[in-house]
Amino acid sequence: MSVEAQQGIAAPRVPAGLSGLLPALILIGLFFVVPVLALLLRSVTDPAPGLQNYAALLGDGTYARVFFNTFLVAFVVTIVTVLVAFPVAWMLAIMPPALASILFGIIILSMWTNLLTRTYAWMVLLQRTGVINRALIGAGIIDQPLPLINNLTGVTIGMVYIMLPFMILPLVGTLRAIDPMTLRAAALCGASPLAAFRRILLPLSLPGIAAGGLMVFVMSLGYFVTPALLGGTSNMMLAEMIAQMIQSLLNWGLGSAAAFILLVVTMALYALQLRLVGARRAVGGA
């Protein structure tokens, strides 16, 4: 094949590449961007043009409580998830491969099992007459069943359960990227295990913790299913409130405005995460 012929096939590569993006752009443009923008528009036009929906949302104590709850739950879930995930990721990063693949199998099984199935299991496990309460009473630890469901405890347990894999898996990557020799060097320098953890291991895993934690926080903010099923009416979260406004109250204006607030907060945190870790790694875990 001649040089000219080769250039001939190489030349149209760039436009050809762009045309490959067309189906995706049409799909996302028409069925994602347009509907979301239409929703935004509705938040300032329904029932009448103006910002009254936002004023209502931000000025009312009940709504403020929902916002506060949403952030509180997301915050608590993130902290607990990070604390639980770190030791597991640490062990996963260094344990023998055979043991690690069993643990990875358990994590994937939990992650791939239907979301409603998992939540249903927790509903049964956590209810007043559920296994956990009975076991605790049977063991003589408590006399009265603990209120584990329809409150913050239930939501936290259910959400941490769902978020753990999203924290553990990227963190394993971060920890595996740390050279074990660095920690050996720290030990020979005289650092006790605690000092080596505090001064070396923790700072070196911090980027992974921050990225994973931010992702968990963002996901928790907008989570609907688990809080709706495990949470109580007194601590409703934003996503559930939005669904209710649309589905039960048919208040499109207010619902759209609340959705827009959730969108702005989420996207702002997502942008922050992108700046922290770069676009590739931010979404690379899936």
Added chain:
Amino acid sequence: MLLDYDRLGWLKIALLGFTALVAAFLLLPVVFIVLLSFGSSRWLAFPPPGWTLKWYQELFADPSWIEAALTSARIATMTAILAVTIGLLASFALVRGQFRGREILRGLLLTPMVLPVVVFAIAIYAFFLRLGLGGTTIGFVVAHTVLALPFAIIPIATALEGFDKSIEDAAIVCGASPLQAKLRITLPSIRIGIFSAAIFSFLASWDEVVVAIFMASPTLQTLPVKIWGSLRSDLTPVIAAASSLLVALTLALMIVTALLRRKLQT
């Protein structure tokens, strides 16, 4: 030493103990639900007073469960095919293309994964109401494809980035047309990525609850919608039976994935 498994001493015992607890925590609901589905107590007492298959009989006797499962399978299959096809084309452009705003476009295509589903759900619900697509199979498939697209693009683009393009060029120099080179050289090389994309986008649709809740009509509901409805009315053990079948399906999928990956990698 903190990263030397054999040199952790008592710390290893403590950390392994904690890890075992977390593993148990992760397994607990899955195992529990399977055991419960064979328990004879309608009130979900545990440990169950006896063992039975009646919840499975009840499940299979109810045509609405079967119907919902078939609907879900149909929608998820179509979603996976669409998402992988569109994702494959897009990945080539995103990885190979040399144009401005590439990163922005990549970010845009991945946004549906980040945006809270509830926002998208009400947006597409309102949109489809106007278009008359609410409660239709097409509506479901389109909405689910939007949500599944990032899960298709990420593994394919990752695989494509790891593929040395000069191999494709070599095929072209050998006389293959660019399309032939892509079909016969590049696609087989990134098949693990394509395969992962298919699994992930199938699951993204199969497990999707929120959009489905809004979109479902009395005549068209997916399995998650059916479960959701049952959960809200009562915690019948039939849900446990249905859930156990879903767990079995997940396990089967994991095994198939593991086997296929091993086969494709060699």
Added chain:
Amino acid sequence: MTQPFLSIRKLRKVFGAFTAVHDVTLDIPKGQFLTFLGPSGSGKSTTLYAIAGFQDPTSGNVLLQGKSLLSVPSHKRNIGMVFQRYTLFPHLSVAENVAFPLRVRRRPDAEVKRKVADMLSLVRLENFAERLPAALSGGQQQRVALARALAYDPPILLMDEPLSALDKKLREEIQAEIRRIHRETGVTILYVTHDQEEALHLSDRIALFRDGRIEQIGTGEDLYLRPATDFVAGFIGNSNFLAAEHLETVSGASTIRLADGSLVSGINANGSFERGQKTRLMIRPEAFRLERSPNNAELSVEIVDIAFYGERRRIVARTSAGQEIDIRPTSSMAATQDTSPGRRRVFFDPGGAFLFPA
């Protein structure tokens, strides 16, 4: 009786079916620069790791001034170490890296500051204190690692192939640095390398490892001039091995017959040989002469190739038995000599040649 400073007693390390270190015993006097030399997998690094406390030996002991180190965890051994891959703490500045051992020892700030400054001037990196390791070259990073390892005045400094990741010029530069620092600080150094030139250049003493055992220990000159085994002879310096038949040995001087039938007497015998035993004669390439001297043995060869290497010429020749040998007379000597291709005789001192079992 004086106690050895650092003493390794019958150290053994077994990994499953593989014995990495076989009962190594070794005494190291204070202030000595001792190199563990050997091919990869010979047990030199494993021995070093046992001293550092990264691996527990299967049996044996390591004693520092008479006290066993084995029950002391790494962070209390007070040993300095420089690693092959720098292993600086990537999130800490150069100064903070050097300060790290002092900070974890909770030394007062003023002392830390002074010591860091001293150490950075010792490795000549005063102007890089605030840089992060990633902003330094490989050679600079290794100098920081050296400063960090010496900051707390450890009595022993372990170095695990510290120069293997550097290019030749940098390697030589840092070698000089290490010699200077050893001189100035008087620290006892245990140095692991597979590079014989590095070992010869740096060390007071070399322990040559092979398959988990010490094959020979001595000064570089000992190993070069008086190799105990053919492995030592082959590993240190260049060597030619010629097939030979042993005839007799009288008071340490052997007579042999080479493959071309010529007899050579006055060879240094290593061990005892029987009459007619197959042996190998080792001659260093630089031991060959192109002109006859008194008492020299001679070898008839055919010159195959001549290459010029600056201070030396390298001649590839073939013996009449068909074996290729390497001859490196100094250039000045070779220049006056006829080294044109063709048959000729070369000469060597039998006293500088060694006989080993085949």
